[in-house]
Amino acid sequence: LAVSNLAKVRSPLAIPTLIEVLGYNNPGAAVAATEGLIALGETAITSLLENVDDYNYGARAWAIRVFAGIGDPRALQLLLKAASSDFSLSVRRAATKGLGTIKWQQIPSDTLSQTQQQILDTLLITAQDGEWVVRYATVVSLANLYPAVHNLDLKNIIEKTLISLRDSDPEIAITTRSKLALQNLAKG
Amino acid sequence: MTEAPNLTVESAIAHLNQTEDLGLRYYAAWWLGKFRVNDAVALEALINALTDTKDIAPDGGFPLRRNAAKALGKLGDERAVMPLIQCLDCEDYYVRESAAQSLEMLGDVRAIAPLQNLLKKAVSAGELTDYAIDTVADKPHLYQPYEAILEALGTLGAKNDLTLIKPFLNHPFAKVKYAAQRAMYQLTGDDSYGEMLVEALKGKELQLRRSALMDLGAIGYVKSAGAIASAYAENSLKLIAMKGLLEYQVKVDQENQQELSDDTMMVMKLMDSLL
Known part of the structure; x- marks a missing residue:
């Protein structure tokens, strides 16, 4: 207290x-x-x-x-490492969620695209996590990342990853959350 | 003590079928369930293990039977239903408990009457008897695994005889009481039972709050979403409970031929906030 x-x-x-x-x-x-x-x-x-x-x-x-x-970018490297390799699923979950809500405006514009590429690479790993809750956090992060990204290739990868989770993840929670994410992407 | 070996499906079945090393058998039974080995030979070996008489614990129970009964629920093969029903008569409380849990998982209505039989001595004229409330002398448990039985009856849709379940709403053991609330909600759809579990989220003991969380997740009581999100417990558990609500809600949406209803979106929004 x-x-x-x-x-x-x-x-x-x-x-x-x-x-x-x-x-x-x-x-x-x-x-x-x-x-x-x-x-x-x-x-x-x-x-x-x-x-x-x-x-x-x-x-x-x-x-x-x-x-x-x-979401301070100074902690980004720690988050990237924790999201993909921490042994505790609740730490991977929190770190994964955090990757989608970095304060982008604090990143110098000449390195922004590279940083987002790095984040996306890690989210492609967490999209394969054995724990549903980490994959759920991945969907949320991909959805948050999408509007912040300007590189069309990255946007395409995000969309394809969400489509693949929607169509083939074994967990209803993941397919449903991906469906919502894709619906919001379409709305812009 | 046998060291945990690296198993394959073949070696696990071989370990289960030998009778020399009891430790290997016990571990193999667990392993086959853990990895949900859906294989006819494995199924037969596990069913045989339900009548094993070699592996006897200091308390007189049958450890191998307990593990085999648990594993059979996970394999999801209906051929295990009758053998598991026979286990409900086993003298080992924990074998009966594991069998009841597995029968719930298998979802076969043939289990309803045999499970109800285990409650008959516990209820008389709409009240719980001593048989329902007393613990067995020198044992840490009640006469029957009421929690597992009630949960199974709720999941299996045993609407034919609520008089056997309702008295357990007054059981002195909180977890048995919650199991009755959970079953009554599933069998009647009456929100008042769901609200009893929501009330339990405010309980003093963390263990009991966790238990109520899991029960709400299991019944998919969507009106509890806000209370779950703000309950005093770990986010990991709240997320598991919310996942239960979400899965249930998606089914409701499908029945209503709806996509992403307001309730479904609300549950996901809360889940997002718990990550």
């Missing part, structure tokens, strides 16, 4: 404490701290990035969720 109150203050002064809470083995407190850090946005990213290598696994997993929630 104390953590939840601290998270609600939305003060940069709370950042060190909220980050510390990520390292405790207490999911309830970590959820509250994660939400607080996401709400603080970019100011939280710097301290998190500076310390992330020292974290234990649990804290890293929560930090990935914060990065995914904020």
Whole structure:
């Protein structure tokens, strides 16, 4: 409860404490701290990035969720790696979702297309994940990525991937979510 | 203790059919279910294992039978139905429980009457008897696996005799009570039973909230979507429950010849927010 109150203050002064809470083995407190850090946005990213290598696994997993929630491109490499190779499915899920909601305007325009290509490459891997929830997050990310992409080749790959998930994924949740995504693409 | 071997379908069946190493048999039965090996020889070997008398646990139960019964639910072959129904008479509580769960998965209505028989001593004149409430002396469980039985009857659509199910709404064990609520919702479509499970999402114990989440997902009670999304539990579990709602809702859409109804979109929107 104390953590939840601290998270609600939305003060940069709370950042060190909220980050510390990520390292405790207490999911309830970590959820509250994660939400607080996401709400603080970019100011939280710097301290998190500076310390992330020292974290234990649990804290890293929560930090990935914060990065995914904020969408700061400085955390992109961590998200790409976590989405395709973390052993925990809930971390892969959160990282995958985060790849579609990067703050594109913060990426220099001359590297934007290359960065989006890199993200799409990773989403093509997560589209094959054995866990349905990671594939579901992939669909959501592809749908979010599509309007941000200007390269027509990339747009085509996104659409084809969504069509293939809609037509041949064994899970109803995935085929239905892909159907919705494709419907929204068509609407522009 | 036998080390877990790398199995193929052939070696798993061979392990199951030998009688020297009980550990290998136990593991092979689990393995065949885990990988849903849909093979006539595997099916026969698992059905044979349901009457095994060699593998006996310190508590007097039959570990191999329990594993074989669980695996048979996953294979989805109706030839397992009658042998599993016979397991409902087994003296081992956990074999009966596994059989009830597998009969639910197989979805064959021939299981309804035998499952109802297990409830008859538990209900008298619309009330639960001591047989329903008491635990077995020196054991950690009730006389019958009521939770599994009630869930199976709900899924199998046992509408012919609700008087056997309704009294369990008052069972002192929360999970048995939830199973009754779940079954009553499935059998009557009455929202008041779904709302009882929604209420359970506010419970004090995380284990019970998780249990209610899974029950709501299993019955696809779409009106619980908002309550599931904001329940105090892990997002992973909430997402599994929401997936249950979504699958159910897609079926409803198909019946109404609709594509992506408002409810379906609402469920997906909430799921997106839980990722």
